[in-house]
Amino acid sequence: MQKIFDEVNSLDKRCYEEFFLSEDILMEHASSSMALYIEEKYHDKKTILIVCGSGNNGADGIALARLLHTKFDVSLYFYKEVKTDIGKVQYKRAKSLGVSFANKIQNADIIVDCIFGSGLNKSLDNQAISLIEELNSLEAIKIACDIPSGIFSDGQVNSVAFNADTTITMGALKTSLFSDTAKDYVGKIKVANLGIQRELYETNTNKYLLEKKDLKLPHRTKHNSHKGSYGHLNVVAGCKKGAGIIAAKAAFGFGAGIVSVVCHENLDLPYHIMQTHFVSENCTAIAIGMGLGKYEIDEVKKILSKDVKKIVDADLFYDELLLDVLDEDIVLTPHPKEFCSLLKICDIADITIDELQNNRIKYVEKFSSVYPKVVLLLKGTNVIISQGDNLYINTYGSAVLSKGGSGDVLSGLVGSLLAQGYEPLDAAISASLAHALAASNFKRNDYSLIPSDLIEEVRRL
Numbered sequence: 001m002q003k004i005f006d007e008v009n010s011l012d013k014r015c016y017e018e019f020f021l022s023e024d025i026l027m028e029h030a031s032s033s034m035a036l037y038i039e040e041k042y043h044d045k046k047t048i049l050i051v052c053g054s055g056n057n058g059a060d061g062i063a064l065a066r067l068l069h070t071k072f073d074v075s076l077y078f079y080k081e082v083k084t085d086i087g088k089v090q091y092k093r094a095k096s097l098g099v100s101f102a103n104k105i106q107n108a109d110i111i112v113d114c115i116f117g118s119g120l121n122k123s124l125d126n127q128a129i130s131l132i133e134e135l136n137s138l139e140a141i142k143i144a145c146d147i148p149s150g151i152f153s154d155g156q157v158n159s160v161a162f163n164a165d166t167t168i169t170m171g172a173l174k175t176s177l178f179s180d181t182a183k184d185y186v187g188k189i190k191v192a193n194l195g196i197q198r199e200l201y202e203t204n205t206n207k208y209l210l211e212k213k214d215l216k217l218p219h220r221t222k223h224n225s226h227k228g229s230y231g232h233l234n235v236v237a238g239c240k241k242g243a244g245i246i247a248a249k250a251a252f253g254f255g256a257g258i259v260s261v262v263c264h265e266n267l268d269l270p271y272h273i274m275q276t277h278f279v280s281e282n283c284t285a286i287a288i289g290m291g292l293g294k295y296e297i298d299e300v301k302k303i304l305s306k307d308v309k310k311i312v313d314a315d316l317f318y319d320e321l322l323l324d325v326l327d328e329d330i331v332l333t334p335h336p337k338e339f340c341s342l343l344k345i346c347d348i349a350d351i352t353i354d355e356l357q358n359n360r361i362k363y364v365e366k367f368s369s370v371y372p373k374v375v376l377l378l379k380g381t382n383v384i385i386s387q388g389d390n391l392y393i394n395t396y397g398s399a400v401l402s403k404g405g406s407g408d409v410l411s412g413l414v415g416s417l418l419a420q421g422y423e424p425l426d427a428a429i430s431a432s433l434a435h436a437l438a439a440s441n442f443k444r445n446d447y448s449l450i451p452s453d454l455i456e457e458v459r460r461l
């Protein structure tokens, strides 16, 4: 996993004060990293338009132009005159070395957005909006310097933002790049080295970006084993039984030795999934909530009080019954509407879905500070997983998963790993990664995935 920071000004300041690395040195490395990326990846391209604003994001762009102008046909366009001290120095350097300046936007093979970086501090004016819209409308490879212009430090976009194919961000990953809103603008994210190794530039943090290597599949390491060695998951099926059955199938395909669906009515299940009318004595984990609908309260209470690991989803986020188990190691997997309800029944916040979506990390942190033992997995385009002070972001998800039944598969995957003995946080992280990576391996197209395809892809990981 990689570290994520809410802000990097303090990290830059540490470079000046503790390591005697000047702003000029950091900027030279920032622009060199961008230049190297462009030279290596796009050596066959000819023209580059670099669009600069008045701050140091613009200064990065001027330095980049100086580094590239002998290798490509580079034009520098200024949205506003540069006004920082280092920016003025960069301007003098570029001008004296013969960099070309453009007085209007002209298309190019590559457009580099250096209009606003971390200093965006007010709504965009009409001039900035139409500039960004014009750049977005051009057919070109689009690279954002530090952050696509128009994305604020909280990850929100007021009117418009530069639509990047790649964002080269300076020094370290920032939280603003990982809001659900930002996902449609940032493209691929690369970190530029600032002349100091990343592990020295970065300090402690409580936020992490999950990587493929964080996925721990439930491979079997012992030959001398039997089905009971891999746990017994009980999936409680309620009114909408399909949800529980999907979860059960997913759990079986992800390694649980035995999976039983708990339901009072007799169900037509695949032969390898068992049925039980009440929770099994020997189950090692329980999945409950998906498709639950109206269920006998005392029975749900009894199930929740059983001393095994649990994954709770869907309908239970509307029920105060859940409050009784929030001091336990338990995994909760709400989608945004369910999380709003959970926040309300926990008396933490009474908010709309929009308010939540604009501040996902803030509300996840609030919840986790009140219930530090619980593992919370907030669904979304970027899934957030949190326990206590630590927060993890999974960005591998895509619109392929925006379907009924995808969430039930996820619950089944989490339940399967819990049944097999994973700690709740590890189960949530690996299940979430498996879910998203399986969807990204689905090759047919981006609209047709059904739960059985997803389970099939999980089985191929």
Ligand SMILES: NC(=O)C1=CN([C@@H]2O[C@H](COP(=O)(O)OP(=O)(O)OC[C@H]3O[C@@H](n4cnc5c(N)ncnc54)[C@H](OP(=O)(O)O)[C@@H]3O)[C@@H](O)[C@H]2O)[C@@H](O)CC1
Binding pocket: 012, 023, 026, 027, 030, 053, 054, 055, 056, 057, 058, 060, 083, 084, 115, 116, 117, 118, 119, 120, 121, 122, 123, 124, 125, 128, 145, 146, 147, 170, 194
């Ligand atoms: N620190 C370092 O060591 C390193 C920093 N680096 C680079 O510096 C960048 C940060 O630079 P920065 O702080 O100068 O801010 P930046 O994003 O360029 O913009 C500020 C300017 O925009 C203006 N402005 C703001 N909002 C506006 C609006 N809506 N509409 C119109 N104008 C608006 C604002 O105006 P003002 O508030 O003064 O009126 C100000 O002039 C960072 O992202 C990275 O790329 C790297 O080189 C690595 C080393």
Ligand SMILES: [K+]
Binding pocket: 057, 113, 114, 115, 116, 117, 144, 145, 146, 147, 148, 149
């Ligand atoms: K930018």
